[in-house]
Amino acid sequence: MDDLQLMVGGLANGCVYGLIALGFVLIYKATEQVNFAQGDMMMLGAFVAIGLGNESHAGLPFWLACIGAVTIMAGFGMAVERTLLRPLFGQSQIAVVILTIAFGFVLRFVAGAIWGHDPLVMDNPVAGTHVTFGQVVLGADEIAVIVVTLLLTGLLFLFFARTKLGIAMQAASQNQLAAYYMGIPVKRIHGLTWMLAGATAAAAGILFAAKGSVDPSAGLLGIKAFAAAVIGGFGSLPGALLGGLIIGLVEPFAARYIAAGYAQIAPYSVLILVLIFRPHGLFAQVRGKKL
Amino acid sequence: MRVPFKTSYLHDIRLFADGYRAAQYAVLVALAVLLPFVLDDFLIGEVTGVLIWAIAGMGLMLLTGHAGQVSIGHAAFLAVGCYANVILMDRFGLPFVTSFLLAGIVTGIAGVLIAIPVFRLHGIYLAIATLALSMLVEDIIVLAEPWTGGVVGLTAPSVTIAGMDMDRFSAPNRFYWLCLAIALLVTLGYRNILRAPLGRALLAIRDSEVSAQAMGVQLARTKAAAFGLSCLVTGWAGALLGHFFYTFNHEVFTVVVSIQLLLMIVIGGIGSIHGAFYGAIVVGIIPQAINIGRDWVTDILGTGGVAIPGLETGIFGLILVLFILFEPLGVHGRLTKWKIYFELFPFYRRDLFRRQRSYLKTERLR
Numbered sequence: 001m002d003d004l005q006l007m008v009g010g011l012a013n014g015c016v017y018g019l020i021a022l023g024f025v026l027i028y029k030a031t032e033q034v035n036f037a038q039g040d041m042m043m044l045g046a047f048v049a050i051g052l053g054n055e056s057h058a059g060l061p062f063w064l065a066c067i068g069a070v071t072i073m074a075g076f077g078m079a080v081e082r083t084l085l086r087p088l089f090g091q092s093q094i095a096v097v098i099l100t101i102a103f104g105f106v107l108r109f110v111a112g113a114i115w116g117h118d119p120l121v122m123d124n125p126v127a128g129t130h131v132t133f134g135q136v137v138l139g140a141d142e143i144a145v146i147v148v149t150l151l152l153t154g155l156l157f158l159f160f161a162r163t164k165l166g167i168a169m170q171a172a173s174q175n176q177l178a179a180y181y182m183g184i185p186v187k188r189i190h191g192l193t194w195m196l197a198g199a200t201a202a203a204a205g206i207l208f209a210a211k212g213s214v215d216p217s218a219g220l221l222g223i224k225a226f227a228a229a230v231i232g233g234f235g236s237l238p239g240a241l242l243g244g245l246i247i248g249l250v251e252p253f254a255a256r257y258i259a260a261g262y263a264q265i266a267p268y269s270v271l272i273l274v275l276i277f278r279p280h281g282l283f284a285q286v287r288g289k290k291l
Numbered sequence: 292m293r294v295p296f297k298t299s300y301l302h303d304i305r306l307f308a309d310g311y312r313a314a315q316y317a318v319l320v321a322l323a324v325l326l327p328f329v330l331d332d333f334l335i336g337e338v339t340g341v342l343i344w345a346i347a348g349m350g351l352m353l354l355t356g357h358a359g360q361v362s363i364g365h366a367a368f369l370a371v372g373c374y375a376n377v378i379l380m381d382r383f384g385l386p387f388v389t390s391f392l393l394a395g396i397v398t399g400i401a402g403v404l405i406a407i408p409v410f411r412l413h414g415i416y417l418a419i420a421t422l423a424l425s426m427l428v429e430d431i432i433v434l435a436e437p438w439t440g441g442v443v444g445l446t447a448p449s450v451t452i453a454g455m456d457m458d459r460f461s462a463p464n465r466f467y468w469l470c471l472a473i474a475l476l477v478t479l480g481y482r483n484i485l486r487a488p489l490g491r492a493l494l495a496i497r498d499s500e501v502s503a504q505a506m507g508v509q510l511a512r513t514k515a516a517a518f519g520l521s522c523l524v525t526g527w528a529g530a531l532l533g534h535f536f537y538t539f540n541h542e543v544f545t546v547v548v549s550i551q552l553l554l555m556i557v558i559g560g561i562g563s564i565h566g567a568f569y570g571a572i573v574v575g576i577i578p579q580a581i582n583i584g585r586d587w588v589t590d591i592l593g594t595g596g597v598a599i600p601g602l603e604t605g606i607f608g609l610i611l612v613l614f615i616l617f618e619p620l621g622v623h624g625r626l627t628k629w630k631i632y633f634e635l636f637p638f639y640r641r642d643l644f645r646r647q648r649s650y651l652k653t654e655r656l657r
Contacts, residue, residue: 084612088615094414095619097361098553098554098557098615099612099615101363101550101554102608102609102612102615103612104608105607105608106608106609108601108604108605109601109602109604109605109606110605112601117601216601223426223546226422227423230416234415234416261433261434265434268423268426268427271419271423272424272427275409275419275420275423276408276409280416
């Protein structure tokens with residue numbers, strides 16, 4: 001039964017990783033850029049939600065705060081694309097990588113300056129309530145995390161597979177020039193993608209802050225989420241979720257069954273193993289390069 | 292303006308473009324050698340630090356700037372070099388010169404061993420793999436406590452070469468000259484690699500792997516060589532860093548250091564040896580500048596000292612964002628532009644350095 005309990009906790013954690021990873025994959029799938037600041041955007045989303053919703057801050061009702069945070073972060077994502085990424089349009093991917101790493105540093109500093117460096121918890125209506133299935137105790141927040149993650153992954157998957165905008169996003173990343181010739185406004189598509197990624201980051205942030213606590217260095221969680229995205233195969237939405245769940249499950253089990261100290265290297269060992277044996281992840285999207 | 296008129300291939304690959312250029316570097320080296328007679332011990336320590344970071348920067352520059360393989364995990368190799376050097380000196384009683392050389396070689400071999408499985412990765416996947424590596428090494432140092440001292444860390448023994456004391460604290464000037472000599476030798480070696488077939492192969496791989504392969508460059512072997520050489524130099528920098536810090540543990544070699552190293556060469560100017568030095572200078576100056584700025588603000592406001600955590604990395608990040616947006620070629624690129632402006636005056640055009648835009652095509656075909 002203990003194992004089952006561990007598994008549920010791991011799944012809930014994994015879902016948060018998966019949600020951040022979704023943001024990475026979203027941007028990569030639609031713009032071929034890699035956003036290393038996604039973890040920090042998650043952190044910022046959490047702080048915005050806390051700033052709007054907590055009693056100690058603006059004190060808005062929970063749902064209003066959630067909607068506000070998602071909207072603000074969507075706008076923030078778009079603004080980032082317009083001011084920072086647009087000038088780099090047509091430059092190498094590596095420039096974007098370095099820019100977003102640096103931008104993450106700036107976000108961490110700004111969040112620390114505004115909200116301080118102490119961990120904060122988001123007030124939420126389900127805090128402290130439990131549901132018991134047999135011998136497994138499930139926090140209501142854990143259930144919420146799992147449900148929201150599955151829902152978001154499903155929605156985004158359908159969005160990319162079925163809607164005109166989703167297909168346009170994929171086209172824009174597959175061949176910018178050809179997409180442009182087909183009448184797709186590639187730059188505007190990039191803006192919309194970042195907007196979507198900002199909203200996803202806010203959702204992940206709210207769940208993260210409601211489930212545990214958030215401080216400015218929470219953005220470093222992005223590295224684990226990154227590992228999740230790579231394990232799943234960068235560019236695959238279900239892969240991102242699966243990768244997140246794998247990391248989320250490996251952590252508590254390693255902590256329980258492997259000697260202390262070795263446990264924390266387990267997620268990265270999994271990542272390196274996956275990279276060695278399946279270099280492009282479990283749901284590989286890459287077939288050899290064509291000219 | 293000097294017009295280089297190349298009449299042969301040997302002319303093209305000369306170490307210095309012309310005598311004027313050679314004289315410039317000679318003066319620079321002479322000034323660097325005489326520096327300890329002007330500066331006090333504290334400042335010499337700072338300059339020594341800059342030199343060591345410049346060596347580490349050159350290690351990463353070879354891999355990232357010239358071979359085009361981005362590594363976000365070079366702090367791992369700094370750590371390998373640092374620990375290998377101290378362990379060889381302490382446990383095996385080797386003199387500094389031997390252990391220093393061996394530390395570099397050990398790191399280089401470690402780099403090649405790691406390069407073999409990650410060959411198939413490129414671009415972003417390689418970056419992630421090295422990032423994970425950096426996280427792993429941090430934890431492995433703690434786990435390998437019998438050798439590395441775990442969380443407590445190690446203390447670097449004092450450096451003596453041929454009976455002469457070279458220690459960082461008792462003889463800072465000599466330690467500075469030692470670092471300077473190593474930096475010069477590494478620079479010279481680096482420059483020579485770039486002139487040799489290997490260097491040309493690296494540039495070819497950076498610009499297009501497919502075309503490089505078509506021209507007969509062996510991808511796997513060349514990338515391994517790049518990784519190995521890069522780690523060799525980084526390992527040496529790590530060994531010097533160990534003596535520079537005197538005591539160190541796993542916290543000295545965090546992922547943040549890896550990232551800082553990468554950001555350093557970008558600020559300096561990616562793809563040029565100069566860039567490694569400029570980057571190290573900028574990174575060395577920022578903390579001092581922040582301290583001075585903070586004192587200045589405190590003086591004006593007349594309040595107690597304000598300590599803002601994370602200010603340093605925040606400002607560092609901001610500077611980097613500005614560089615990438617407005618001067619992607621870094622400090623070196625900016626200086627080159629100014630120089631060319633004056634040399635060509637009044638014929639400099641703004642678009643002289645405009646980069647060709649490329650339209651991305653995905654590597655995913657699904």
